[in-house]
Amino acid sequence: MREEDSNWFSRWEEELPSPEELMPLSQTLITPDLALAFDIRNPNQNYQLPPPPPPPVAALPLPSPAVVQPPMPTSSEFASDSGDLGSGGAGDEPARTLKRPRLVWTPQLHKRFVDAVAHLGIKNAVPKTIMQLMSVDGLTRENVASHLQKYRLYLKRMQGLSGGGGGDPNGGAGTAGLSATADPATDHLFASSPVPPHFLHPSRGNSEHFLPFVPVPALQRQHHHQQQQQMVAAAVGHPHLQSQYHRQLGHFGSSSNGQFEHAFISRQNQQPLHRMGGTPLHNRVPSSHVEDLESANGNGGRKVLTLFPSGDD
């Protein structure tokens, strides 16, 4: 491997979550309604997809804060279309025919995506695998596939204007800011996440070799104690979505204490139960740093993504 490789590899090592850090792997993507619709149990019983497959992939212990969209189909009184429910009103029937709301790829989610791809290597970086590695519940293979498509396009473009056969185009494809790679108008999302060098120059067949080990898959909360779900209004600034999300947040966070009583599903260790010897499971939640649910709102702050402070990156 080249120096660049080892270099970025080192970075990865640093970025590796310490046992205490990698606890918050729980990503919550689907809304309780959806969960119900899909007949998904509580995290306690945590079980949904009986994985028969042989995917040797385990949940990637990304240090990123648990954070995902609160996609909301159409709940409660928001029934604008689907002219039924004339009787009973807010009949939030656990319709299995529920179509998923639009998934929004937040920088955090994308980061996770990139990390997953990076660790998988171009070879294994296929939608299915990526999806499994990300282990973001609610995330579908199609979601990943679609995003992967765009991501590949993005990479291609990068290669194109990075100097073709160039050696080292740009050490870091820009870090959450502006980079020399392309104008900021390129892709807001993609530009926010560091692109592993390997992607830009897969010159030699050396695109596999990372983490020989896939550490602890993460743990679930210790108890049913009232824990605040870490949710984020990622849809800030989106007139349309905002309303939906707002009502959702309002719905969930309606509790006086501001805590969500709904237990979100987590597909953390839904993987084939591989007995991991005496793997010591850290059952202590780090220090659930809660992010603000509101970032920019109401006022003229149509600034999008004032997203939670990404501890990493």
Added chain:
DNA sequence: GCAAAAATAT
């Protein structure tokens, strides 16, 4: 009406 993002179809 256009552009970007995500979904969906092939």
Added chain:
DNA sequence: AATATTTTTG
């Protein structure tokens, strides 16, 4: 699974 096309959203 990859790519093309369509739909949705900003």
